[in-house]
Amino acid sequence: MEQNKRKIEMVVFDWAGTMVDYGSQAPITVFARTFAKKGVELTKEEINEPMGMEKKCHIRELLKMERVAAVWKEKQGADWTEDDVQELYEIFENDLYQVVLDYTVPIDGVVETLAKLKEMGIKIGSTTGYTSAMMERVIIQADEQGISPATVITPDQVEGVSRPEPDMLFACMKALDVESATSVIKVGDTQMDIWEGKNAGAITVGLLTGSNIMGISKAEYATLTPEEVEARKAKTREKYEEVGTDFVIDNMTELLDVIAKLNQ
Incomplete structure (x- = not known):
């Protein structure tokens, strides 16, 4: 029935290793x-x-x-x-x-995905382990490159409470007037990101390519054979599965498929 359909209202992204800074360098x-x-x-x-x-x-x-x-x-x-x-x-x-x-280059697929989410009317937030002072410097430059979440929450904005606690995600929800965590997707590149989402009651998505768990820079990635790439991705996927991640995507553009599936 119509009232039972899941509708995604907001996506909350981690910052480094998820939207920018391939591998959290x-x-x-x-x-x-x-x-x-x-x-x-x-x-x-x-x-x-x-x-x-x-x-x-x-x-x-x-x-x-x-x-x-x-x-x-x-x-x-x-x-x-x-x-x-x-x-x-x-x-x-x-x-x-x-x-x-020096580390604000968008990860492949992120800018296009954020633009599509905005077209769909989905709210965009971000939580990060960086401080608000750091993010004040970064946000302007990121915006120029097509990354402009409606709200960015840092630990010092929630009395220093950090992941895996869900306080930053809840602050995103409050800032963007989203009532239910079941209509929120948390996307990240670490197990702590996933725990943040799970502890809030949100849907969790782990990113493979460019992730901190995968643990390599873009230059290092380019030197790997296809077999080595697949082996690293398999190990990264296992790390996400260890903490019960709901979905694992290879790159950010696949997030749109996840949302389509959830909204069916």
């Missing part, structure tokens, strides 16, 4: 640089594991890792403390603020 680069200043060399896999969280929480999660904690103690002569978390965060935030504008 900006935060990966700056996390590595920040910890290296303290003598701790991080692997890309370690950096990526908590990706999607508010950045101070991300730093804390990195320091909790057994190997990282051991190296920190060896290099610094003591176990890490909350003062260390704050110092690392300040270094990270300042560095990322300086370089984030």
